[in-house]
Amino acid sequence: MFEVREKPEMVERALLVRLSFNRREEDEDISLLQELEELVTTLGIGVAELQLAHSRSMHRKYLCGTGKAAEIVEFARAHECDCIVFDNQLAPSQQREWEELSHICVIDREEVILDIFAQRAQTKEARLQVDLARMQYALPRMARMWGHLDREGGGGAGGGGAARGMGEQQIEVDRRLARKRIDRTKRELEAVRTQRATRRKDREKNATPHAAIVGYTNAGKSTLLNTLSGADIMAKDMLFATLDTTTRSIELPDGQTLLLTDTVGFVRNLPHRLVEAFKATLEEAVLADFLIHVLDANDPRAIEFFETTMNVLNELGAEGKPVITVLNKVDAIEDTSILASLSDRFPNTICLSAREGTGIDELLHKCAEMLGDRVRRRTYRIPQSRGDISALLHTDAKVISTEYEGNDVLVTAIVPSIIAGRLEQFICE
Template sequence: MFEVREKPEMVERALLVRISFDRRAQDDDISLLEELEELVTTLGIGIAELHLAHSRSMHKKYLCGTGKAAEIAEYARAHECDCIVFDNQLAPSQQREWEELSQICVIDREEVILDIFAQRAQTKEARLQVDLARMQYALPRMARMWGHLDREGGGGSGGSGAARGMGEQQIEVDRRLARKRIDRTKRELEAVRTQRATRRKDREKNDTAHAAIVGYTNAGKSTLLNKLSGADILAKDMLFATLDTTTRSIELPDGQTLLLTDTVGFVRNLPHRLVEAFKATLEEAVLAQFLIHVLDASDPRAIEFFETTMHVLGELGAEDKPMITVLNKVDTIEDDSILASLQDRFPNTILVSAKQGIGIDELQHKCSEMLGDRVRRRTYKIPQSRGDLTALLHSEAKVISTDYEGNDIIVNAIVPSIIAGRLDPFLSE
């Protein structure tokens, strides 16, 4: 994995900056800066200050004017910062200009998120997705890796001559090698996606219902899956604790089986290349029968986070999926008016504390309702001579009880709609 440049082993103090172009959006700008603080803290970097700068218009060189840029650079030096982190997305040329001006490391929100993802990825698929996104981000920034990249090389003998054509610059060689690596990673990722598709087809053959848990990062999705399934998935109070999808099987109150998948958390201003790179992970949300959208009810930004999640789901083509909205962490809310306000905004929600187990039974029953058209609970009176039908029930349905009455077998079962018609003549009155 090539990097944008050599970074210090440990960035100790960072100045967090957001350049705003509309004073009317100041509250939102401050909220985004505070979220950037959470992201940077997740990397273990100390925060010196949060700085909101205003600019009347967007400038090509620094985003803001040269005077304002000089003020920010001086502000960073005065606070003895060794890094400036921008909430705004910086073009490669802007990143170079800022580093030349300030003489310290400069990164943006996208690079912060990529670094977090690189730390958290566990499975082969997630690591490939992270590598792809990081390489695509780094490719246009390779010009500042070394000072010798603008030197031309001849096409004669020697080790370097074998790699370069006549007059080819070192930067061109490196970019060509980088593109080859990106192509190779894409092929590896496609192979992993093919394997995922094969596993999905196996699930579809079994006609097992599937739901995906979605929501903003740190909303409590993994904790909810743990509580519903009795699993032991990493569930920490941190951003992007889960990057790898985890699927668990649960039994609903009506007896049918539901596969639940935990997905990566969303975040405002999620870099588009990450949406693209993580489609293989997030497509579980697209293909599920319904979604469980988890909101942190204790967070004053819950409505904003809902809109962010819906926006990303829209990019994936999943915004119209049937959805259960869950207000999580209700045990931490002391002001009843907060919950009342959220319930007005999101009617028919379920109040849950995944940590304390509050509302879990109600959520399970709601999941059964969402799948009500897939199964029916039926009692059949089947002649003992029709062993083919009892075998069908045992293989394709969930048999609750079996009794005998004369020469008939009385079977109570949860029956999927796909076989219900074949059994209708044997329904018990």
């Protein structure tokens, strides 16, 4: 994809800044600034200092006043920083003003997240989603570093000028090409979504129940899926380790099959264009029968993270879904009152350690309870002459055991409600 500008191969020292406009929200601002530090560190950028800068009101040029802007730049120079990263969202014009003032690279939280996503995307769908989000972010910023291309094209015959037309600047040509690429990426992404919808219809046709594992980034979602299914999904102690959805099949204690999908993690102030770009990924949560919401119980911001995740899910249309709340990483907690407080705060709570495997059985039984109205465990007495009924059970239900008694077959099976009515006359009391 095209890039907005030339960036240094590696930024070595970054100053992280959050502009605060309300002193009563200082604790929240500090928390967001600390989260930005985790995001920047994930990119491999060294963090020199964190600075929470207060401003009485928002200004058009620098978002803060000129005096405060000069202080921040001087602070960055004093600490020999080669980049300023703002936790606030900067308009393209504000980003240009900051770079002209400081003469160093200036980026915001959204660009940091986009760069992380670009590094982690693996599948075609994830790469397309990242490319689309980055191009939409970059388009209004193209003029910032391309001032040397502001020359006008001539209207004479031949050459690039003729291709551009009278008075058309090179940057206008590139913007037009960028818009074409955005449109092409959208079409490719739509094709991938169509393929995903086809696969989903196949699952729905088989009436296989489906749960989505959701939660804040680095809460332990991939580790939980690995433990439950024996999968080998990358699970590391880093933000956004998972960008691609992974679905695995597991067997619940009552014998029925459940599909589990690991989804991309959430962060506070997730850029809206990323929510839009990753809708195809996140809609697995919208279409699931229920959600498994994983929280890092060892993180003091667990309640904030829960609310962040639910707000994004509600925006996607997943409000009202049944939820199992998993308090993960309990092996790292020494104060049991923390767990008690969190368990009281959230309904339908399971305490476990995905890494150690403790509490997994309880979670599996809870999943079976969530699907209790979808299936029934029944034993049927079927005459051997009714091979059609035996075939139906083996095709659309999960057969647990088969025994023969005279001319009858005794079949114990997990039966979905969609075919239970056709089998009522064969129920063996």
